[in-house]
Amino acid sequence: MELVWRPLTTADIPAVAALYNAAEAVDDTGELLSEEDFAESFGKADLPGGSLAVLVDGRLAAYGLVALRDNPVGTHRVRLDGAVHPEFRREGIGRQLLPRLATLAHDLHLARHPDLPLAVCTMVESRAEGHVALVEKLGFGADRYFYELEVALGESLAQVPIPSGYEIVPFSAARDEEVRLVCNAAFAQHWGSVERSPEEWAASFTDSLRFVPESSFLALFQGAVVGFVLARHYPVVEEMTGVRELWIGDVGTLEEHRGRGVAAALLSRTLAQGRTQGYHRAGLSVDSANSTRALGVYERAGFEVARTWIDYGLPVAL
Structure with missing residues (x-):
């Protein structure tokens, strides 16, 4: 399976929303987002430097966004968001996507807050066993729990x-x-x-x-x-x-x-x-x-x- 990687653009918003909600139908995290919600997220993001679209035969198989904070203090915790379409899971895409997003976060961080330490973070719903296994395999640690x-x-x-x-x-x-x-x-x-x-x-x-x-x-x-x-x-x-x-x-x-x-x-x-x-x-x-x-x-x-x-x-x- 050949993967094509490129930054997201605003033209991808409908496909990203469709992918996200296809994943939600399987994962049942309770987090539902519309095209308008993604338009807001895209508006805050550095799409050329902080996003990824993963294509298979021209179809969006996964996406990722890097979310920086305006005024970090202490450690700059940069959030990595994204999802893999259920039809393309267990193909190793997630194992590639998160490290690539972390690299983008590193570069954006150095350009904006070079004097602060950096940590990348991602939110995982506790029942999502596959997601939990993925982030832990990549070295992420559970820092905090939210109800x-x-x-x-x-x-x-x-x-x-x-x-x-x-x-x-x-x-x-x-x-x-x-x-x-x-x-x-x-x-x-x-x-x-x-x-x-x-x-x-x-x-x-x-x-x-x-x-x-x-x-x-x-x-x-x-x-x-x-x-x-x-x-x-x-x-x-x-x-x-x-x-x-x-x-x-x-x-x-x-x-x-x-x-x-x-x-x-x-x-x-x-x-x-x-x-x-x-x-x-x-x-x-x-x-x-x-x-x-x-x-x-x-x-x-x-x-x-x-x-x-x-x-x-x-x-x-x-």
């Missing part, structure tokens, strides 16, 4: 009271920059977190088609933002499963305001608003070793673990 949680938005949702002295208000574009700065401060001590630049923030929220400001809320203390819940919606999930899901992209509270019920009250408003807007369930991801006890907040809100993801990492010599 994907879900809750049905039924009538049993409890309304959590707002702590005394605080106010909860809908997200406002006028506070966008303030929320970005609070988000960076709230996640400053979280494992693997880096500051989001204005450009990265806009791509993830302000300018993203997936951001749902009407289901996002802010906590104020003396008129200033001290906490937030920012929600997203991926229409492809509803299109492919019939389930309308509200994805809780980020939940955070400034350190000095933690332990007072701020996050629980914010989350309660978001879930209630989601139910009013016709969402069937809400989902989110949380670091299993989160030091802020976020998992307990989510469990008390009714969330339960649906899947476990493993963040595999591999240090790369410079």
Whole structure:
């Protein structure tokens, strides 16, 4: 089987989305993505220097993307994303794809952050035995575990009271920059977190088609933002499963305001608003070793673990 390797282009987006969802039909990771979602990913990526298309007889058999961060601190963890079409698995493509992506990540890293150490990483759903075996064979180690949680938005949702002295208000574009700065401060001590630049923030929220400001809320203390819940919606999930899901992209509270019920009250408003807007369930991801006890907040809100993801990492010599 002759493989042709080249960078991805935006013209590949339909084929990449089709390949990804063919793989998802087999792997059942719960991660569904549309052409629009890939258009956003491609827009953030360096396609000529940080992507690969693998062709067999002109057909897309696999793809890979390198995702760098804007403002890395300490070790620069560069994410490698990709998939092999189920019809082309067990042909050794994945064993070639990941090392090639790591080489691209190395070159991009040296051009942008030459003074920082580099590690490449990739997320693997824990039940994907073949994927787990592949990354471990290539030397990747399990660095962190993340729980994907879900809750049905039924009538049993409890309304959590707002702590005394605080106010909860809908997200406002006028506070966008303030929320970005609070988000960076709230996640400053979280494992693997880096500051989001204005450009990265806009791509993830302000300018993203997936951001749902009407289901996002802010906590104020003396008129200033001290906490937030920012929600997203991926229409492809509803299109492919019939389930309308509200994805809780980020939940955070400034350190000095933690332990007072701020996050629980914010989350309660978001879930209630989601139910009013016709969402069937809400989902989110949380670091299993989160030091802020976020998992307990989510469990008390009714969330339960649906899947476990493993963040595999591999240090790369410079």
